[in-house]
Amino acid sequence: MARTRYAPDRGLTVRMTATMFLLGLVFVAFVALIIGIMIAVHASGAAIVLVALIFGGGSAFISLFYSDKIALAAAGARVVTPQEAPELHGVVDRLCALADMDKPRVAIAPTRMPNAFATGRNSKNSVLCVTSGLLDGRLTRDELEGVLAHELSHVAHKDVQVMTVASLLAIVAGLLVRFAFYSELFGGGRRSNNQNAFPIILAIMAVSAVVYAVSFLLIRLLSRYRELAADRSGALLTGQPSALASALQKVSSGMMSIPNQDLRAAEPMNAFYFAPAMKLTGGGASLSAIFSTHPSLERRLEQLAKIQKQLGQVTPQ
Numbered sequence: 001m002a003r004t005r006y007a008p009d010r011g012l013t014v015r016m017t018a019t020m021f022l023l024g025l026v027f028v029a030f031v032a033l034i035i036g037i038m039i040a041v042h043a044s045g046a047a048i049v050l051v052a053l054i055f056g057g058g059s060a061f062i063s064l065f066y067s068d069k070i071a072l073a074a075a076g077a078r079v080v081t082p083q084e085a086p087e088l089h090g091v092v093d094r095l096c097a098l099a100d101m102d103k104p105r106v107a108i109a110p111t112r113m114p115n116a117f118a119t120g121r122n123s124k125n126s127v128l129c130v131t132s133g134l135l136d137g138r139l140t141r142d143e144l145e146g147v148l149a150h151e152l153s154h155v156a157h158k159d160v161q162v163m164t165v166a167s168l169l170a171i172v173a174g175l176l177v178r179f180a181f182y183s184e185l186f187g188g189g190r191r192s193n194n195q196n197a198f199p200i201i202l203a204i205m206a207v208s209a210v211v212y213a214v215s216f217l218l219i220r221l222l223s224r225y226r227e228l229a230a231d232r233s234g235a236l237l238t239g240q241p242s243a244l245a246s247a248l249q250k251v252s253s254g255m256m257s258i259p260n261q262d263l264r265a266a267e268p269m270n271a272f273y274f275a276p277a278m279k280l281t282g283g284g285a286s287l288s289a290i291f292s293t294h295p296s297l298e299r300r301l302e303q304l305a306k307i308q309k310q311l312g313q314v315t316p317q
Contacts (some may be wrong), residue, residue: 005102005230005273006156007236012229016162019222023215030211066103067164068120068127074269075117077109088135091145092128092152096214099237101151101156104128113262114138114254117272118151119160126155138254139247144295146244147251151232157233159226163271166219217290223271224295231300235307245304252297270294 014237022136072078082089089106096103103125104118114133120126154160189195230246235241252275255263271293280297294300 004099004156005237006099006101006117006233008230009157009233012157012159012226014221014223015074016159019166019218020162021195022218026202026214028210032208033207057165065121067160068125070270071119071272072107072127072129075109075129075131076111079105079107079127087131089241090100091100091141091148095145095149095152099152099156101152102126103151104155105131108132108135111262111266112136113214113258113266113277114251115149115266116274117149117269118154119272121164122158123155128152128155133254134251138211140243141248142238142240142243143250145238146234146240149237149245150244150274151234153230153233153237157226157229159222160174163219164225166215166222177185208264220291220293223293227294228300228303231303232307235304239311241304241308241311243302245308248275248297248300248304252280255279 025030039184053258080088085106092103092106093110101125104120104123105128107127107129109131111131112133113131114136116128116130116134118128128148130148132142134147138154231244235244250302255275255277256279258277259280263279266273270276270278275297276292276294281305
């Protein structure tokens with residue numbers, strides 16, 4: 001974890017370590033099974049595995065070292081100078097000084113959807129992006145500061161880097177399922193050369209599907225906790241949890257006015273965003289909550305209320 005004035009989060013550190021350890025165990029078992037399959041199917045199976053590993057490893061490498069550029073391109077954002085956005089840079093300057101951390105590049109995405117995200121493998125290669133919808137005046141300066149403090153904590157805690165590395169196994173497993181499926185779909189007529197090809201291809205798909213599901217769930221669990229950790233760290237840094245809670249409510253409510261097609265287009269960025277690009281629905285546990293990248297709004301507000309009480313502050317009426 002980076003050495004900044006952001007409050008250390010042992011829970012986040014433990015969960016990141018545990019996630020990487022568990023995924024490491026799954027990866028070792030996965031590789032052992034795949035090696036066995038490669039031996040059984042000879043060159044045809046080896047080719048499928050090799051291609052998946054090359055593509056998966058390449059994707060993870062690119063995601064890790066170019067995550068900032070990829071995220072900016074996906075959001076259609078551009079980096080802005082202090083002259084172009086003096087107020088935004090002023091808030092970022094103050095927070096970076098308060099947190100004693102390197103200042104990231106600052107970017108703006110031209111979309112009505114109110115949101116923000118930060119990404120990058122370390123503090124020197126990070127970018128903080130806000131949407132034009134977040135800067136349209138709906139948030140006070142304190143609320144905007146709370147949102148940006150939340151996002152900067154992701155950089156300080158290096159959880160983006162851990163999430164990227166942790167995604168490698170899921171990427172490889174997912175690619176193996178696809179490659180094995182298309183190999184059987186388009187190469188099934190040549191199975192006479194290897195009578196065992198079909199059941200082994202199915203074995204590759206089954207093992208890869210299980211590994212993908214386990215990896216996906218572990219990453220989602222970590223993703224939801226890191227958002228809570230960022231809320232907590234951001235609120236403690238600024239000392240204004242009520243402002244962050246107010247911003248969270250405004251941003252979440254603001255999604256209601258965004259066209260569904262725009263929200264669907266933004267869904268691939270949900271893991272990065274301050275609030276998921278979706279409209280509010282009724283509370284309660286559901287299957288969708290298991291797959292969500294963020295904890296529920298109620299859970300986040302409840303935590304911020306507790307922090308406010310711990311700081312001895314009165315809840316605004």
